[in-house]
Amino acid sequence: MNGPPPRRGAGRWTGWGDPRLRAVAFQALFLAAVLALAGYVLHNTLANLEARGIATGFGFLSETAGFGIIQSLIDYSETSSFGRTFLVGLLNTLLVSALGILLATLLGFLIGVGRLSGNWLIARLADAYIEIFRNIPLLLQVFFWYFAVLRALPRPRESLSLGEAVFLNLRGLYLPRPLFEPGFELVVAALGVAVVAAGLLGVWGRRRRARTGRGLPTGWIGLALLIGLPTIAFLLAGAPLGWERPALAGFNFRGGITLIPELMALLLALSIYTAAFIAEIVRAGILSVAKGQTEAAAALGLRHGQILRLVVIPQALRVIIPPLTSQYLNLLKNSSLATAIGYPDLVNVFAGTTLNQTGQAVEVIAMTMAVYLTISLAISFAMNWYNARIALTER
Amino acid sequence: MSDATARAIAPPRRRSGPLRWLRRNLFSSPLDTALTLAALYGLYLTLPPLVQWAFIDADWVGTSRADCTSGGACWVFIATRLEQFLYGFYPAAEQWRVNLGFGLLVAVLAALSWRGLRRRWLAAALLLGYPVVAYLLFYGGALGLAVVPTHQWGGLMLTLVLAIVGIVLALPLGVLLALGRRSELPLIRAACITYIEVWRGVPLITVLFMASVMLPLFFPEEVTLDKLLRAMIGIVMFQAAYMAEVVRGGLQAIPKGQYEAAEALGLGYWQRMGLIVLPQALRLVIPGIVNTFIALFKDTTLVLIIGLFDLLGIVQQAFADPDWLGYSVEGYVFAGLLYWVFCFGMSRWSQRLERRLGQGR
Numbered sequence: 001m002n003g004p005p006p007r008r009g010a011g012r013w014t015g016w017g018d019p020r021l022r023a024v025a026f027q028a029l030f031l032a033a034v035l036a037l038a039g040y041v042l043h044n045t046l047a048n049l050e051a052r053g054i055a056t057g058f059g060f061l062s063e064t065a066g067f068g069i070i071q072s073l074i075d076y077s078e079t080s081s082f083g084r085t086f087l088v089g090l091l092n093t094l095l096v097s098a099l100g101i102l103l104a105t106l107l108g109f110l111i112g113v114g115r116l117s118g119n120w121l122i123a124r125l126a127d128a129y130i131e132i133f134r135n136i137p138l139l140l141q142v143f144f145w146y147f148a149v150l151r152a153l154p155r156p157r158e159s160l161s162l163g164e165a166v167f168l169n170l171r172g173l174y175l176p177r178p179l180f181e182p183g184f185e186l187v188v189a190a191l192g193v194a195v196v197a198a199g200l201l202g203v204w205g206r207r208r209r210a211r212t213g214r215g216l217p218t219g220w221i222g223l224a225l226l227i228g229l230p231t232i233a234f235l236l237a238g239a240p241l242g243w244e245r246p247a248l249a250g251f252n253f254r255g256g257i258t259l260i261p262e263l264m265a266l267l268l269a270l271s272i273y274t275a276a277f278i279a280e281i282v283r284a285g286i287l288s289v290a291k292g293q294t295e296a297a298a299a300l301g302l303r304h305g306q307i308l309r310l311v312v313i314p315q316a317l318r319v320i321i322p323p324l325t326s327q328y329l330n331l332l333k334n335s336s337l338a339t340a341i342g343y344p345d346l347v348n349v350f351a352g353t354t355l356n357q358t359g360q361a362v363e364v365i366a367m368t369m370a371v372y373l374t375i376s377l378a379i380s381f382a383m384n385w386y387n388a389r390i391a392l393t394e395r
Numbered sequence: 396m397s398d399a400t401a402r403a404i405a406p407p408r409r410r411s412g413p414l415r416w417l418r419r420n421l422f423s424s425p426l427d428t429a430l431t432l433a434a435l436y437g438l439y440l441t442l443p444p445l446v447q448w449a450f451i452d453a454d455w456v457g458t459s460r461a462d463c464t465s466g467g468a469c470w471v472f473i474a475t476r477l478e479q480f481l482y483g484f485y486p487a488a489e490q491w492r493v494n495l496g497f498g499l500l501v502a503v504l505a506a507l508s509w510r511g512l513r514r515r516w517l518a519a520a521l522l523l524g525y526p527v528v529a530y531l532l533f534y535g536g537a538l539g540l541a542v543v544p545t546h547q548w549g550g551l552m553l554t555l556v557l558a559i560v561g562i563v564l565a566l567p568l569g570v571l572l573a574l575g576r577r578s579e580l581p582l583i584r585a586a587c588i589t590y591i592e593v594w595r596g597v598p599l600i601t602v603l604f605m606a607s608v609m610l611p612l613f614f615p616e617e618v619t620l621d622k623l624l625r626a627m628i629g630i631v632m633f634q635a636a637y638m639a640e641v642v643r644g645g646l647q648a649i650p651k652g653q654y655e656a657a658e659a660l661g662l663g664y665w666q667r668m669g670l671i672v673l674p675q676a677l678r679l680v681i682p683g684i685v686n687t688f689i690a691l692f693k694d695t696t697l698v699l700i701i702g703l704f705d706l707l708g709i710v711q712q713a714f715a716d717p718d719w720l721g722y723s724v725e726g727y728v729f730a731g732l733l734y735w736v737f738c739f740g741m742s743r744w745s746q747r748l749e750r751r752l753g754q755g756r
Contacts, residue, residue: 369605
């Protein structure tokens, strides 16, 4: 053939055929379009805000809120600032999410294992649970618990009670509150000592097994330490713990810890709904461990408990943990449904009441989204780090 | 060889039969037996009263709460409100338009999945033409159809409109975002990653709040956006991010050789993606798309928080009727059952698709 093929680039203008040029031009065009759109939106927003006489900036955070909140983990009153409102809402969101994650995990693991049970009835019931609760919208479930179940509870005078200590009625669930009397520090200190001792024992036991091949039931000894030491300290200090029981005073209960119905409904719905998804994840995780692994472990002479603890669970967890984390994130985001039943979470008191009172939609919504986004991204990064750590090292 | 080993051994006893099955599946150990008995007792406590309430003691026919006398479920409440639950406040005389609209959708989907339909232009015409026809039918304003403003839309009809529009518009956006996330152009990639991660990191409610209170601020004062339209914009933007992640899964599953072979053929970027990669990738992620649709279908209930009356919203609103106070359980059971049938049906369908696609490979 005649001569080398024509070369691209090399200082010659080759028109739009040059991919590098096209790439730069395309990106410049894209950037220009995004900037133009942002400028247009910004211009309109500023004009609209001015026309409606709405202030801008974050000055409103130090203004007085002027409304009450039915549940607050920190001191809050109507004279507190909007900044305080934000904090109260955030803490309430974190409270319901943390409790929800705890309950959903327990329930989800139970049902996921039940789904794989050799007992036909248990497996079918677990299956029915999963199929029923994950196919009904969460908001409907929240409404059901709040409006249909908790609203049907008796009035305070006819409360359902458990041993005159726990009461359940229309106004909420009342639990006794522990009162720590002087001397309780001793129990806490004993618990701390027990934790450290059990940890050291575990490390020493592992080293000993590696060196001599002889194991010790370090788990049981550690457990005995954890329960025994604080109990002994508790008795020595003269049982420094009292209970403040809720008691009927007038039309309502006073004292103790109160779980408001909004919190209960949201907690029930969130944990029952999320547990259905967690159960599926757990089931898939356990099934992902090849049968040969269990058999090989049995052939090595490991006992049933050891097979589970040393072979099956570590491998199943590798499959379970990433989707489990994303379910936790979903639960956190879904806790924002609180606003539909009036549980004072971040979206309700901040993106709801505060927004209505100040009208500063842009700032309020941006702050609310930023909170969820920060938590999500932080957990994603932690997840990626964990994933990289436990990833299969293939040789 | 000794006599003993040569002797014929009787065949093992047959290991089947109901008793054998019971023993193995329900009573194999003491713990198993305890579990079975506990489960049976639990069922005994819950199921008979439930059946009693929902069927035996229930009232089915009537026109007012006076007809609910048996003490069980009052399905009369649902029956008298059924029209509203399905169509919202859509005028009764125009409801045929909704029926026709959804009937046509089923027909179009059936036509598209029919193997005989090989002509591309016809498929494209159906796909592009249907939204126009549906818009005219539902909203009206042309061909002698009266305009039905969107604040009269509601019930199951609104739920379906939101879910279907959401998924149909989110899919192309999601494909673009997924391609952008895997693009070699750093600026495009950064923009797509930011978009996807931001939307996926926030709850849908905040997106809906944003759509309902912030969106009007973004446009010049003379532009007024319909409430339903604003909700749709919010849902589509939100859903596109999730769709992008589903599609990305498919793109990553296509072997590198496919990309390289397409490049070797001298195809340009859009030809490579449009003719080689996307047809394979989208086929792989059909089950994922169906699952996204199920999630979206459930999430549409959130629009009631910004004041639209979807199925759940309209059921919830019916409880406030002073003539029908105290029948919320019936309402929730009805709405829950409708949602459940749709979601469960679709999830089974998606599982079947998954198996079929898996076999084809």
